[in-house]
Structures are given as C-alpha cells and as structure tokens.
Amino acid sequence: MNVIEHPPIFRLPGIPDHVTYTWLVMILLAGLAFAASRNVALVPRGLQNFFEVVLEQFQQLIDDVIGHAGRPYLPLIATLGLFILVGNLLGLVPGMNGPTTNLNTTAACALVVFFAYHWIGVRKQGALTYLKHFMGPVPLALKPLMFVIEIISHLARPLSLTLRLFGNMFGGHILLAIIFFLMGLDGLIGWALSGSPIGAVVGGIGGLVMIVFTVGFLYPLKILVSFLQAFIFVMLTMLYISGAVEDAEHHGGEPHPAHH
Amino acid sequence: MRRSLILAGLAVLAVPGQALAQAPAGQGSWVGPFAVLVAGFAMAIAAGLCALGQGRAVASAVDAMARQPGAAARIQTAMIIGLALIESLAIYVLVVAMILLFVQPVS
Numbered sequence: 001m002n003v004i005e006h007p008p009i010f011r012l013p014g015i016p017d018h019v020t021y022t023w024l025v026m027i028l029l030a031g032l033a034f035a036a037s038r039n040v041a042l043v044p045r046g047l048q049n050f051f052e053v054v055l056e057q058f059q060q061l062i063d064d065v066i067g068h069a070g071r072p073y074l075p076l077i078a079t080l081g082l083f084i085l086v087g088n089l090l091g092l093v094p095g096m097n098g099p100t101t102n103l104n105t106t107a108a109c110a111l112v113v114f115f116a117y118h119w120i121g122v123r124k125q126g127a128l129t130y131l132k133h134f135m136g137p138v139p140l141a142l143k144p145l146m147f148v149i150e151i152i153s154h155l156a157r158p159l160s161l162t163l164r165l166f167g168n169m170f171g172g173h174i175l176l177a178i179i180f181f182l183m184g185l186d187g188l189i190g191w192a193l194s195g196s197p198i199g200a201v202v203g204g205i206g207g208l209v210m211i212v213f214t215v216g217f218l219y220p221l222k223i224l225v226s227f228l229q230a231f232i233f234v235m236l237t238m239l240y241i242s243g244a245v246e247d248a249e250h251h252g253g254e255p256h257p258a259h260h
Numbered sequence: 261m262r263r264s265l266i267l268a269g270l271a272v273l274a275v276p277g278q279a280l281a282q283a284p285a286g287q288g289s290w291v292g293p294f295a296v297l298v299a300g301f302a303m304a305i306a307a308g309l310c311a312l313g314q315g316r317a318v319a320s321a322v323d324a325m326a327r328q329p330g331a332a333a334r335i336q337t338a339m340i341i342g343l344a345l346i347e348s349l350a351i352y353v354l355v356v357a358m359i360l361l362f363v364q365p366v367s
Contacts, residue, residue, distance in 0.1 A: 160348060167351030170358070232344040 006177065009095040018102035025086050025099060054082075058234075065235070066242040073241055076116060080109060081234040088169060088226035092219070101169045103162065110161035113237045121244030130244070157240065161233060168229045172222045179218070183210040273297075291366045299357035306353035313346045 012020050036047040044052050058078045062070040084100060091098020099105040121130045134150040135143040183189055188210065192203030321339035325332045359365065 160352075163352055163355055164344070164348040167348075167355050171351070171354050174358075228340070228344065232341065235341055 006180075008097040016102075016104075017097045018099045018105050021090060021097055022087070022099040022105060024096075025083060025090060029082055029086060054078075061234070062238060065238040066245065069245050070238070070241065073120070077234055077237055077241075080113070080237060081230055084109060084165065084233055085227065085230040088230060089223070091169060091173060092222055092226065098169060098173070100165055101173050103166050106165040106169075107158075107162045109165070109233070110158040113161060113240065114158040117237070117240040117244045120241055124245055157236075161236060165229055165233060168225055172225060176214070176218065176222070179210060179214055183207050183214075292364070295360045295364070295366065299360045302353050303357045306350045310346055310350035314343050317342045317346060 008017060008021075010020075011017065032047070033051070036051045040048065055074070055078060058081065059071075059074060062074060062077060066073070087098055087100040087105065089098075090096050091101050118130075124130075125133075134147050134154075136146045136150065138146050181187060183206070185193075188203045188207040190203070191199040192207055193199075194203075317339060321335050321342075324335050328335075
C-alpha cells in the first residue's frame with residue numbers, strides 16, 4: 001500500500017486529509033452559491049442561471065419520486081447531492097485527495113440520511129403510527145417477525161449507502177494509483193527512458209498504450225461513475241424519504257402523482 | 261480435459277503452501293497467502309455474477325423501451341437505479357477483498 005500512496009498537494013498539520021478536503025469542498029460550494037446570489041435578477045443570467053437549472057432538476061426529481069409532499073426536503077437533498085458530486089469530482093483532480101474516498105465522509109453522509117428519514121417519518125406521522133408501519137400488512141401472528149426483519153433491513157440501508165459510495169470511489173482511486181505505478185517512472189516509462197533498446201520499444205509502446213487507455217477510457221469512466229454515484233445516493237435518499245412519508249397517504253387514498 | 265483442469269486447480273492451491281514453507285519459523289500464520297488467493301477468487305466470482313445480473317436488467321429494460329418508446333425515460337431511470345444496486349453487491353465484495361489485502365486482520 002505504501003508503494004501506491006501519493007500525498008496530496010497540501011495538508012494541514014494534525015488534521016486528516018478527508019477533513020481538509022471536505023472543508024475545501026464546503027468553501028467551493030459556499031463560494032459558488034455566494035457568487036451566484038450577488039445580484040439576483042428576475043431573468044437569471046450567468047452563474048445564477050446555471051444554479052437555477054441545477055436546482056430545477058433536483059426539484060423535478062423530488063416531484064417525480066416523493067410527490068408534492070417532498071418540497072420541504074429540497075435543501076437536504078440538493079446539499080447532499082452537490083456535496084457528494086463535488087467531493088467525487090475533486091478526487092479526480094491530480095494533486096488532491098477526494099473526501100469521498102474515505103470511509104468517514106461517506107459514513108457521515110449515510111448517517112445523516114438515516115436519521116433524517118426516520119425523523120421526517122416520525123414528525124409527519126407520529127412515533128406510534130410510524131412504528132406500526134414497520135410491521136407491514138401481515139397477519140397478527142407474524143407481526144413481531146416482520147418487525148425484526150424490517151429493523152434489520154433499515155439498519156442495512158446506511159451500511160449499503162456508505163459502502164456503495166466508498167467502494168466505487170476508493171476502487172477507482174486504487175485502480176488509477178496502480179496504473180500510474182505500472183506505467184510511471186518506476187514502470188514502463190522508466191524502462192523506456194533507461195536506455196536499453198528493448199526497454200525503449202516495449203516500454204515506449206506499452207507506456208503509450210496505457211496513457212491512451214487511462215486518459216481516453218478510465219478518466220471518462222471515473223467521471224461517469226462520480227456523477228452516477230451522486231445520483232444514486234440522492235435517488236435512494238428520496239426513495240427512503242418517500243417510504244417514510246407516503247404511508248400517511250395510503251389511508252387517504254391519494255393517487256401517486258402522474259409523470260408530467 | 262476435466263481431470264487436467266482439476267489437477268491444475270489443486271496445483272494453484274499448493275502455491276501459497278510453498279510461500280509458507282520459506283517463511284521463517286515461528287512467524288506468521290498460514291492464513292496470509294491464502295487470504296490473497298481468496299481475495300482474487302472472490303472478486304472474480306463477484307464480478308462475473310454481477311455482470312450476469314446486470315446483463316439481464318439491461319436486456320429487460322431495452323425490451324421494454326422497444327415495446328413502449330413513450331415510457332423510455334422512466335424505464336431508463338429505473339434501469340440506472342437497478343444497475344447501481346446490483347453493482348453495489350460486487351462493491352461489497354471489493355471492500356472485503358481490500359480488507360483482506362490491506363488491513364490484513366489475520367496475518
């Protein structure tokens with residue numbers, strides 16, 4: 001592991017990397033939001049326009065998944081989505097360590113989601129009604145068993161959110177580190193520059209192939225995975241919130257909002 | 261053909277034993293080299309099965325989109341979510357393999 005470790009550009013003394021780069025993501029997002037809201041105009045231009053489009057997309061997603069009851073939760077969902085997206089993308093910049101490549105950051109996001117959707121469910125329906133929905137539509141004799149199974153499946157949710165985001169980001173990080181190790185100055189390119197003729201041919205061709213592979217395929221794939229994992233995290237959050245909120249509508253018989 | 265494959269598999273299993281025979285006496289258990297082998301096999305099996313599952317999901321999604329082109333956007337969203345959930349199972353195996361290789365809880 002030591003051979004593929006590479007320290008980032010700057011480190012604050014005594015503070016772990018993931019905290020430092022979380023602060024960097026926070027400063028970036030807060031700075032962008034501040035700049036976008038300087039002169040708020042009715043007809044948006046420039047940065048304000050861009051962020052209005054982004055927020056409108058989040059609003060559309062929420063309307064599709066949770067429905068009208070989901071409007072108050074836009075700040076939580078958009079913050080989570082933008083933080084995870086920028087955190088993922090920051091890990092791709094050479095010289096920076098992304099915060100989401102560390103288990104602590106992803107576990108923090110997953111715990112926020114876990115407590116948030118339970119708190120939303122309890123606040124919307126009351127504690128006893130919310131707990132009664134854990135027991136599901138099974139006959140009375142099976143309700144305790146159903147309750148235990150539901151508790152286990154609810155506890156598996158933050159675990160799966162954490163590991164999914166962490167595994168995708170950290171796995172891509174390790175893959176990139178190993179490829180740099182294989183083709184860098186210790187590997188193929190070093191062999192090509194070392195002067196031996198076989199090294200120049202094999203190392204040169206191999207190095208070129210790996211550079212084209214990395215820049216042309218791996219980096220676009222990592223960018224796609226960054227966007228996709230942020231989207232999946234946000235989508236699952238909305239599904240959990242809709243699961244906690246929608247049970248109140250079963251009694252009212254309100255139909256699911258149609259796709260418009 | 262099958263007998264030679266079985267013999268080759270057993271020979272692969274003997275390699276970590278060789279690594280242990282050269283380890284200095286009184287140091288390290290016999291788990292370390294086998295942990296690396298297990299990590300590799302586990303990741304390969306997980307990747308293969310995950311690919312099978314995702315292939316079925318995409319095939320069904322594409323069939324449905326061809327049948328009802330109007331619903332293509334919603335089907336695509338559901339397909340993306342399904343693919344990410346199936347992939348997360350392979351990611352769990354990746355995390356276990358990384359624990360075996362880097363954290364080395366038993367060595």
